Amino acid sequence: MATTSGVNPNSLVDEIARLALEFQEGFESRFGYPPDEHLVSKAQDDDTSIAPGNLLAHATAKDLLRFYDIVDEISLPDLDNGYFIHPRSVTFNGEGAGHPTEVRGYRSEEICTFGSEGGGALYALGLSTGHVYRLTGGELIGSAYSVEPSGFHTAAPSLWGFLEFLRDRLKKSLMGD
Template sequence: MLATDDSHQATDALVDLTPIPSDLTTLYWVISEASLADVDNGYFIHSPATVAEHFREYGPAPIDDESVALVFASDGGGHLFAIGDSGQVRKSTTASWFDDFEVAASSLQEFLEQLGRRIANQP
């Protein structure tokens, strides 16, 4: 879904709530969310309002070398994707907010490029 005035306001509110990487802010100024249920077992980029709600409820993702890491996406298996101030995208090792997160991509751009390749390779 393309970004709207409401999603821009939600992005501003998220920025006010906690520092977020500029790449994520830029993404949210273009799209508000994405639902790719037919790619592999599904990929979902959460709206800025959902990210803020989850941050209030669960706090930051527990990634030791990040000052704050926000969960911004998930897959159909319940794994979470988080991004921190380093810009790296991490994927939870289980379908839990509180387990380990591993590096999935060196940047949000790389994460989106990987997702684009998965889309292109769909039958």
Template sequence: MPGERLDAKWVRSWWEQADAALTKLMQAFLPTHGFPPGHNAVTLATDDSDRATDALVDLTPIPSDLTTLYWVISDASLPDIDSGYFIHSPATAAEQFRKYGPAPIEGEWIAIVFAGGGGGCLFAIGDSGQVWKSTTASWFDEYELAAASLQEFLEHLSRRIANQP
């Protein structure tokens, strides 16, 4: 998939599938695990998140796939999927970029941190379109390749949701 750009219709379809899988998972969560789930949701974009995306674009040369993602969804909170996955809102991504700058990933001109994991790892998308995962819970340590594209990252996340016990 490298070289292909993320399509907004595909992201909307991904959201619909993820939302349906989360609904099913949350209905079975308490009987399966013996305790209630956290708030698990993928939130569609709003006028506020669209303005925040515009502000992020003005702040930095944001990778186009991340812009496409943010035009469709504003964020995701998935604390009960594995150790947790969280797609940051565009406002949070911009705030963190102002505070910390780009993720230091060799070979990427710029990389924007857009997500995190429950264990503290960070996910960044580089100008190449590849998604990188921090090897520690630090903004400034090494990153390793997590997915060849944002679409591949989202597909992986869908599989994690669907296969969560």
């Protein structure tokens, strides 16, 4: 079933999984050293992680909830600086431990931190906009991430747009870009 943006979540996730495997299998011959493990881990029926109430209260979070019905985590450690979509249990239960629930400073908004990259950036879903933000160089104060304009970037207009970005980065890397 497609989302309102026309994306078929299952097909997109399957394509990322296929590309991640292809990327990993050809990595050593292209770069001369073995890759770390690249994976798209499917959601397990026995995962009892429950989305926090602040997430359930926002219509913009429905795509993240749907994503975690399909996938537990994505790990692409050798793609660029590495991209990591945290396991459902970390995203839903990780508040405080490096997982801010709001951004302050340049912009104030409730967020759900769901990913990171090897360079230290965090990826968060803006709960009022549905945009995916890339947060860098800020300071975690309690559950808030304080950030200046230079550390706040819209990475994608939606979660599915972010996943399409990851798919496209895998495709470009496989073509040698």
